[in-house]
Amino acid sequence: MDLKQKTYLLVTGASRGIGREFAQQLSQRIQSVGSLVVLMGRSQPLLEETKANILKESPDLSVRTFALELSTARAEDFGGIIFESLNHAKAYPRHFQRAVIIHNAGTVGDTSKRAREIGDTVYLQQYYHTNVFSAIALNCQFMRIFGDVPKLVVNLSTLAAIAPISSMAYYCTVKAAREMYFRVLATEESAPGTLVLNYAPGMIDTQMTVQVQREAHDPAVVAMFREQREAKTMLTPPQTTERFIQVLEAQRFKSGDHVDYKDHDAA
């Protein structure tokens, strides 16, 4: 895949962790003039930091930031953000050679609870809204607005989407649901023009893994995270992002595939 195109790039959870690094590294690959980068997250100051990092490397890029709480976001909020970013850049969707969306924002949920204890429907609704409903609603707006512009749709997946992990009943269930949505999307949008990737980044040193290590009820899970962090076998955001870009550039995956950091054939 030739990433150096006039690109509309939208990244959720771009304020820190993997999302920030994806936004920064992808921004360096796309064509500077005429591209538009849209960063979403909750923390406006941290989004501004990501934006400043991007502009330091690529001063010609247009970059917009939008603070939005995903646990309550509605379809019209997402549509509004995309239209506002286009209006501000005085660009029509067809101005871009490719539209890229990175569904990265996510939360691990309450890992102190066992599967038999997660029945609080108020918490479940909020958690699913943040991690599944918002991603689907945003994606639907993105697909509608960008119509026949070639699209790359990336979902940040995980081993936990395809394998049960103790302490992670909330996380495994949303990640499985979210991945299946993107697989169905890939099946339905099989004509060339929409490419869907479920990328599992490996185990990364971010606030999310710190939280699991601190709160998981299963001591074996806590120990596994601690050992990987101490032995530095846990990856950094730049490491997994570099591999992700290799995966895109080699493009050996089929639309809808689940590609893991460790899948050496993919890159």
Ligand SMILES: NC(=O)c1ccc[n+]([C@@H]2O[C@H](COP(=O)([O-])OP(=O)(O)OC[C@H]3O[C@@H](n4cnc5c(N)ncnc54)[C@H](OP(=O)(O)O)[C@@H]3O)[C@@H](O)[C@H]2O)c1
């Ligand atoms: N870390 C890993 O080992 C690992 C492994 C496999 C998959 N993943 C996946 O990779 C993605 C990023 O993970 P990470 O480790 O980088 O996590 P992280 O450091 O905790 O960052 C999460 C990002 O999501 C945003 N976010 C969280 N809750 C939000 C909400 N309610 N509304 C709006 N934005 C919200 C945060 O924005 P604010 O800070 O501005 O709130 C932040 O930018 C997630 O989908 C995760 O499941 C991570």
